[in-house]
Amino acid sequence: MKRELVISIDKLKIGMILAQDIINKNGICLLSEGFEFNDIPKIKNMLLSHNIYNIKVIIEEDMDDIYTKEYFEVYDFRKNINNLLNGLKKDFYCIETGGKIKKDDFEKTIENAINSCDGNFNLFKLINKIKDMEDYIYMHSMTVALISYQIGKWMDLSECELKELTLAAILIDLGKIKIPKDIIEKTETLTKEEYEEIKKHCILGYNMVKNNCGINNKIKRAVLEHHERIDGSGYPKGKKAEEISLYAKIISIADVYSALTSKRPYRDRKTPFEAIKILEKEFLSKLDTKILYLFLKKIAGEYLGSKIILNDGRTATIIFIPSQNICRPLVEIEGTGEIIDLSNNQNSKLYIKEFI
Structure with missing residues (x-):
């Protein structure tokens, strides 16, 4: 199967076909659409001399083992997420400046986000592979939305509820665009005063959407309550248990998981099993205990077949996840086929260092 793909010139291979003309900054056509790459070093040097680093090519999916089915899934997912983030920035800016987002615009955003979840791929594996994407606030909002949507599906929510839940999750960090950037991007531990500023984002976000007729009250309430905790230790109101809305309970789980598995200015990301x-x-x-147990039970299975690196440097594949110790799966070592049970006491010093 042929595919059009934007690639770094470092990944050029013999037999690839140029998908569109390459024009330099002076408007001169360096290579024409349809050009077949052969002398790779010569072409790369020529493109580098014109400060051209990425080009669009046509390739066969089985041309090279680099371009596996998984590679294309990640590529397409990253492309879709980039498009969603660009749209999200426009929506956030419109709300921030007092504009009204039309209901149709929200519907389109939600539809695109849901379509990103409903492919034939593993959503959590893909999210794990795009954690290097920038724009923390927007990227976090989008991953929380995708994870919330998946939890909602596991809970058999209706189509209407799933759309509401996804939109609420997208909007949870809207208020952070009102927080000083030097606090959001601080690389050291926040002071008590700075943390109090961060906590204001729930109310700030709620105030930004409360008068928007395109957003219903269930969504607005989730924006306000997504940091509440069932034991009353959350904020901004210190609500407990049944005082917290269902959407907020779902989103809070997705929010914590996404935060733990994402890189922050002040720490590296955790692996899914550390999270x-x-x-x-x-x-x-x-x-919420019931929703959290469902999430933990389901998400562990999402990583079956994942390639990982152990702390001793060996590469392996997760082949079984014990229900009583889901953080310590069975893995098969690449190359040797050795099976290692990480839940066994004799392997207590081994752990998953990184997901590939």
Whole structure:
């Protein structure tokens, strides 16, 4: 199957076909559409001399083992997310400046986000592979929305509820665009005063959407409540248990998981299984227990077949996840076929360092 793909010139291969003319800054056509690449070093040097680093080519999906089915899934997903983020920035700016987002615009945003979830690929594996994307606020909003949507599907929510839930999750960090950038991007631990500023984003976001007729009250309430905790330790109101809306309970789980598995200015990201362990140990009394147990049960299975790197440097594949110890799966070592049970006491010093 032939595919058009934008690639770095470092990934040029013999036999690739140029998908569109390459024009330099002076308007001169360096290579024409349909050109077949052969002398790769010569072409790369020529393109580099014109400060051209990425080009669009036509390739066969089986041309090289670099371009696997998974490669294309990640490429397409990243492209879709980029488009969604660009749209999200425009929506946030419109709301920030007092504009009204039309209901049709919201519907389109939600439809595009849901379409990104409903392919034949594994959503969580793909999210894990695009964590290097920039624009933290927007990227976090989008990943929380996608994860919330998946949790909602696991809970058998209706189509209407799923759309509402997804939109609410997209909007949870809207208020952060009102927080000083030097606080949002601070690389050191926040002071007590700075943390109090961050906590204001729930109310700031709610105030920005409360008068928008394109957003219903259930969505607005989730924006306000997504940092509430069932034990009353959350903010901004310190609500407990049944005082917190269903959408907020779902989004809070997605929010914590996404935050843990994303790189922050002040720390590196956790692996999915490190995040699961933290959720098990630190959040059982804070997040809705029923929804959290469902999430933990389901998400572990999403990583079956994932390639990982152990802390001793060996590459392996996750082949089984024990229900009683989901953070310590069975893995098969690449090259040797050795099976290692990480839940076995004799392997206690081994752990998953990184997902590939």
